[in-house]
Amino acid sequence: MTSAQSSVIPTTTIPKPEHPRPDWQRSSWLNLNGEWGFRFDADNLGLNEQWQGRQQSTFNETIVVPFSWVSPLSGIGDNRKGIAWYSRNVRYADIKTGERLFLHFGAVDYSCTAWVNGQQVGTHTGGYGAFAFDVTEAWQADGDNHLVVRAEDQDAEHQTRGKQGYGEIRGIWQTVWLEVRPCNYVDSVRIVTKLDGTIAITGSIQSGGVEESTLIFEFDGGSVRHEAALRLNAGDNKFSTSFQVLQPRLWSPEDPHLYEGTITLKTNGSSDTIATYFGIREIGSALFDDRSYRWITLNRKPVYLNGTLDQAFYPVGHFTAPSDEELQDEIWRLKRLGLNLVRIHIKPEEPRKLYWADKLGIMVMEDMPCFWGEPDEAARTAYEAEAREILNRDYNHPSIVSWVIFNETWGLFTTRDGVRSFRPETQEWVRNTFRWAKSEDPTRIIEDNSPCNWDHVETDLNTWHFYKNGYKILRDHVQEVVDKTFPGSDFNYIGGNLQTDAPLMNSECGAVWGIEGSAGDSDIAWQYRYMINELRRHDKMCGFVFTEFHDVVNEYNGYYRIDGSDKDFGYDAFVPGMSIADLHSPDFIVIDAPPCETVKVGQRLEIALLRSSYSDRYHGQTLRLEWELWHDRFGSKAVADQGSQAIEWNGYGVAALNNVTVNMPATDSVAVFAVTLRNDQGDAITRNFITFDVRSDDSNGIYDLEGKWLSVPVNHYARQEWPYAWHALNNHKVNGGLQGFVEFEIKLPADALVSSLGNMEIFFEAGAKVVLRKDKENSEAKAIDLDFMSGVTPDPDLNPSTYYMTDESKHPSLVKVSIDGHLVESLNLPDDPADSRGVLSWHYQPKDTKLEEAGSYGYLHKVTVPSRLIKPIVRAGGFTLRLKVDGDIPALAGGLALYGRNAGRYPIELLVRYC
Template identity: 60%
Template sequence: MTTNTANAAQTDIPRAEYPRPDWQRSDWYNMNGSWSFQFDHENLGLSAGWEKSDAHTFKSEITVPFSWSSPLSGIGSNDKGIAWYYKEVEWAPAAAGSKLFLRFGAVDYKCDVWVNGSVVGSHSGGYGTFEFDVTDVWSLEGRNAITVRAEDFDHNYQARGKQGYGEIRGIWQPVWLEARPQDYVRGAKFNTSLDGMIDVTTSVVAKKAGKAQLSFSFEDGAVSHRIDVELSEGNNVLRTSFVIADPKLWSPESPYLYEGEIRLTSGGQTDSISTYFGVREIGTAIIGDRSYRWITLNGKPVYLNGTLDQSFHPTGYFTYPSDQEMQDEIFLMKRMGLNFVRIHIKPEEPRKLYWADKLGILVMEDMPCFWGDPDEQARQSYESEAREVIDRDYNHPSIFSWVMFNETWGLKTESEAASLTSDVTHPHNFLPQTQEWVRDMYRWAKQVDPTRIVEDNSPCNYDHVESDINTWHFYINGYNELRNHVTGVVEKTYVGSTFNYIGGNAQSDAPLMNSECGNVWGIEGGAGDSDLAWHYRYMMNEFRRHDKMCGFVFTEFRDVVNEFNGYYRLDGSDKHFGYEWFVPGMTVADLHSPDFIVIDAPPCQTLDTGAEVTLELLRSSFSDRYHGETLQLAWELWYDHFGRRVVMNSGSEAVEWNGYGVSKLASLSMTLPEQDAVAVFAVRLSTADGKTVTRNFVTFDVRSNEVQGRYELDGQIVSVPVSSFSDSKWPYSWNALQEQKANGGDTGYFDYDIQLPSADEQSAVYDIEIYFEASSKRLLKRNVEDSVQKKLDISFMHGALADPEYNKNTYYMTDTERHESKLNVRIDGELVDTIVLADNPADSQGVLSWHYQQANNKFEEAGSYGYLCKVTLPSTLTAKLNASRSFKLQLEAVEGGLALYGRNAGRYPIDIVVHHKG
């Protein structure tokens, strides 16, 4: 017989840690690991008595707690239907006379459980935790047989959420045994206040009536409270309060947890539970003389920099492979400067919520949706799961909001679609009776949890009913289109407005924020796998321009199987945004600073050389960290002159940083360069001691409009368009970006006939240098095959697989994977240089490739750029050219392909520039 003392040594099983650190007992046994498994597609198991069978009945093995469809399960089958699990366990509680519970983190969807052939219970619902008292059927000596029959038929009434990336099937969260005394604490709910008042509602189950003592001890006993109670047989609800002097508040910046235990002593036994709480208050408030509210944390405004998290993993699907990976998720979010995450259409695993509590990130947690009509069965199923979710996760200080529905999914009565298509009072089949049910769910959630913000429906169809926050979704690309859209939403948001509401309902003064945004769905055919850095920066700038907006949710944290718009790749590896090229040290986190400098200008403008430009600046503050201080705002206007950084203008000024919200700063005027250039206006806000608060920038394409271009070079130049090659040989080649870019792959060359000035025009030619912008060229499947564009429909919402290389908009964003090329440069057949092109990058550095896109809803190699290449011809060769005054330039890729960028492509406003002195 083994006891719980062996549990700590269970390192050879997945997810060996205790599943619920927010509610943990010490006497437990982890049942993750290998179970016997068998599909039952013909539903023969019950009639064949499999619940009383042994392991020989089940022909396969599965690794719990992973969905049977996931690779980590060892099954890897997406079959829906019925499956059976079987495991034998030998274990006894440490204390004689203990009650024994078999606990399941979650099983999708319906399950029946037997122990030693005796039924111990059933459960329906794919996301809630549940348990069965198995005391009376458990053998304390010898082995015990646990049998689980799981059904998952994807019924329309099931709350499934967005499982299509990888299905949740069967057991998909940990399973464990847990011992408790005869009288035990079923649960406790902590409500905290900033004054230190802690109200606790505790549920106690007693075997019989009698006296008991309930005690709370946190901070190693520094916070303690004890009450004597009279228990009745069965369930008891006990309410008590205690006060913490000078409470330490929980926030993402300082995620302080009061860790300790609850103890129930009765009948000579003690039930001890390790738990914690955080002191924090979530609310909304009108600040100053505004007519609208902001979201507040601990009584102060908080700007919500958030991301949508699908919580999907390629091996475990919606079950994290390890506890470390849950910690890493929170770390990766905070590294980006984010302070909150929206868990999309599913409740998160409890251990990840623990790390959100422990490491400090706010959580907006969605209820999972069903996909059929909102009929009675679907509503009952949904309501049951919503109760389980809120009850399970109530104590997590990180959770600040419940989202009851998403984008009207499950709220449309599709069975009546034909009769409603022309009924303008019932748009998209969201019927009045369903709207009232949504209102009921919102009010119910407010009643059971008055401590949090509740949203009725996170809308993409402007169809709120009643909500604590006024959110909306959009997926729009293009600066002007996005600016106009956001401005329009802000202007139509005010008390009494019917915008963004349905059924005659109207806005209150609820805070305005975006709850989904990005460019993945704003592109014809989907954005594929492309750079998001350019779009992201101007979108952040537009959001912070509006005093009324108090947050956003960017889609999304990591790439998934059919969406490639994450901050990170699916495996968590980095994408490269390129902001540091414009402003030294700048990262994405600069765009998430609660104290921010808005540059109220497009991301790039085309202006003449020497033009005067005036820029409007705004300060946006959603933190009082620097209020009352004088900050330094430094700026500079610079451009890259053939690899040399030239600063045209710079300066700084002191800014009194007082008050929340958005207000104007002094505008700045300056003169642009007198040559063709990509000019960068960069700002840096810093403290008196030099610590950077935030950085930002905008760019200008400065044009001379001269045929050869105008560049401050000592000598003369000949500019040759990259598409004007006289000969080429490649397996695959094409021009792009309106003939401003030449592509070839995988091996081959471009030849250019270069004509220097004649002897009559220039008596001698000396010191020839050739400048050009080039990168390697990664061939995509669509470059070598016919493009296969999958039609965008609801299947993509369910995670329909898509190969991005066939998508016409795909051009991989710069990341940790490199595609190297070796470039040989020949003059009249003579090799003069070999250049290694490190990659085929695309990010915000591709200013011109973004600026000259012809359509905002289609990408043509958007954001692509190269490296500035300089080749100096040897003097012996220059002497020959002094006589011939012409030569053949060959650019040959021996491997990895070649892309050449012209005047209106890449990041340097040059064609092939031949610079010579005479």
């Protein structure tokens, strides 16, 4: 930032004050973000009335640049499409004789014209590309300069809009800045790196005349230096050169090393210096051993792409991140999950986010933005122009490993005679576009169309999308795709085109749309774990892209909430220390079994295990696989079986391990088979687990309890009073909303009615119960329109599948337990949770494609009956148990959910133990 900049606008008042292009930064620049005059032009009067010449005071509103006029951060917050004008007075005098001044726009949606002091300086069309105008001749270095911008966004069908249904990006939506360049300057470069350290650079230099010049490359603190002598002619000068980096340090997500430095053009006493960087890496694919299919490679080694889809939407800024800190934090949070890839969806990202991906180490699939009309000449022309701008802008980011040209055939359908189809001529345009991208950038993997309609044409990646729920449904689907994928197959291709040996990976997956009316806002932890197991058990699979990074306005299946807050997957309750990152380990143990299976007490069975390795870190080493079978014994851990095996960890890909034979517990329980892979230092490399519903034939259940017990089904209550009350999960769960009570009349068996009875305890599983609008309105039969591109924001409370996944927001309740009218205990129920710990609520879902309070569970409670009440209970032959939530403390009046044998986390009804 120059001294002139700080004198015009205090740094603290400038939103996003950082230079927007860390990959291409000159030192003399002025950030123009901040308050601009603003005015809508609904009747398109501005040009005729020459608003470009009016003073800023005539612009009747104030907008905060660089935020879309629709977004809250802009200060306008108006969703109207059409025309708007911006105005700003700027003083900037730090320009030497012969230098050029450029007005830069990170992006403006969709078309714009700019004036300086009433003189038109340029026009641009396209919503995502960066551009600049030379304003030297119009600029007044000795006074104020009046900047005016007219932006127009009419949502034309040929526009490259992308997924702006989440929130529009009308008008200026990325940083605006001034930049000083000398008369002779470097216009652009493309950097191609090789693993041997060869750095090949091509580029363009603009010159004011015939000049002798020197191009200097200096990186890594001067340890990498190269000079090239050039003779420039007036105008555009193309050049190419190369140099060698000795003992190159390669870029990867594990070691995202950047060679930072400068490119300097010295000409006749003047110089143009650009701060930039590069990373040495190669992305591609290769055949390994005797396989007929390729794997994706990074630096010529196989890499498994653990990825997620990023809609890159922010509630307050829409497609513009509120701050650079937010962008940095996003990349950190991706890495925290153990991911190595992000697919930035239908939105070329802000360059600073790509910078943090470069710097912190996340591979990027970057989508081109789509249009929503038909692929006519106007749409094709607009798309091609924007694709060129995007590829040119982002070419040098080492994090970008793939360009996705189209998505799900959006914009590629033509309707003729009432029939909508992906026509042969459009398929050829897609092929030509793929080949253009490949010729422009042979260093990256290019995907023609990321498909949900089985319609590849020509591609470097054989990908597909699925949104399915239910273990068997998903397992069979993935198996079918793998079986039908081989060179020469016509599966997943259209128009007579056939598969090559291109790598197979999934480019969108999850359960958000695999459920009737969508999954609403529900637990993703259960399905996610078995989905990863199914993907990792196939040697042919090279990776996945999970939908999605964080929740958006109508898709709540993110790893994080839309505000960045955490969701609790609950995995560490099954394997100590386990997190979702364990499922993303390049060295992974596949448990080839359902997520839960019903078995008999004491049953002996075999569990199949596989090793999946896409890293050579432990190759040649002996690793130890530890396993145990355990269950919860009313609050304490009981290990039923355990063991270990040494594994010679050699080679890439998927291979079978020795099966493990286990003996199930002798009691009704949820048994957990947990595995941990450790290195020779004892560090955990990856963890995994499956569960079993262990059942006896005893209607009272068999439990590891002293004495005897009586099992009372939770739905066998005598009475209840709640504003809202209903059963769920085939009547194995009883819900009462807000304030009220449920009451049981418990009749003791004859063997309990003896004088020696000394102790009595009551066990049950209970949680709080948040009442949603669907619960109040019985909305399970309501159809919910989830047209996400229309900007609809459905209320998740109305979705029949919604049961909020456990997160940082808690919903507590206070339950008063009374026996025969005597208050014996008050129970704090901390939450109404739903995640992978709700094993039985998942296992006994009535229908895979329609969720019913899925993953919900409670907390195990033990209430000791006071000794003073036992004699009266024996005398009466039973007692009245009341669980009550009252309104004494409104914040704790969160209702009550009682879980029975086939619901929740614990395989019990209401148990009365006596001895």
